[in-house]
Amino acid sequence: MALLFSLAATAALAADVEVRDAWVRGTVTGQQATGAFLEITSKSGAALVGATSPAAAISEIHEMKMDGGVMKMRAVARLELPAGQPVQLAPGGYHVMLMKLKQPLKKGDSVPLTLHIEGPDKTMQAVEVQAAVRDLTASGSSASEHGKH
Secondary structure (H helix, E strand, C coil): CHHHHHHHHHHHHHHHEEEEEEEEECCCCCCCEEEEEEEEEECCCEEEEEEECCCEEEEEEEEEEEECCEEEEEECCCEEECCCCCEEECCCCCEEEEEEECCCCCCCCEEEEEEEEECCCCCEEEEEEEEEEECCCCCCCHHHHCCCC
16 A cells, blocks of 8 residues: 555656756767756755766756856755746756766767656655757757747
């Protein structure tokens, strides 16, 4: 009975989290790190507490922010996902840092990401995402990248 309840809770949490527009910035040969970006929304409130990818030996949630006039980047243990509010992981802000890349990432490739989500009841869930690899110079959503005519 407990297993059945656990499976139902897991399915409910997975349905609670929506991920949109997941992408990774492409790399060049020898480059060991890049960022993954996306929009994530939790209907009932949750927290992003980690990420993994077979493309990288290390994956961390990072925050970039100005500190005394200097842009600084640091790992964070969790990123709160307030109920019903989309949270942007975007260049210059929060993102998933992929480090010790196993090979260069080329535009048009796809990178699997597993997002580790903690629900409001402290249950853990893995959310699988395929992130499209964009150009090395990509800086935002595909709509803004292709908005120039």
